[in-house]
Amino acid sequence: MLAFGKALTAIRNRVEADLRLPGLPREKVVAAVVKLLESSGERREEQCVMQMVTTYVKKLRNNPPAPNTTRIPSANPSANVPE
Secondary structure, eight states, rough: OOOHHHHHHHHHHHHHHHHHHOOOHHHHHHHHHHHHHHHHHHHHHHHHHHHHHHHHHHHHHHHHHOOOOOOOOSSSGGGSSOO
């Protein structure tokens, strides 16, 4: 996994360098395609996360958790005395 991370960093650096090339050489076109693929993957990831959040919220609405019966201590020490 560490090797993949290093390779990915090198690829991203190369893509950025190739995108700065003048004109439309093959390297620049390939870099643009790689950049588009990476950004579309990020959008899919965001959509997936949003879908998971939406599903979780719907589940909470349909099946709310039980109320918390744990008493939270007050900042006022005299208020923490049991009744």
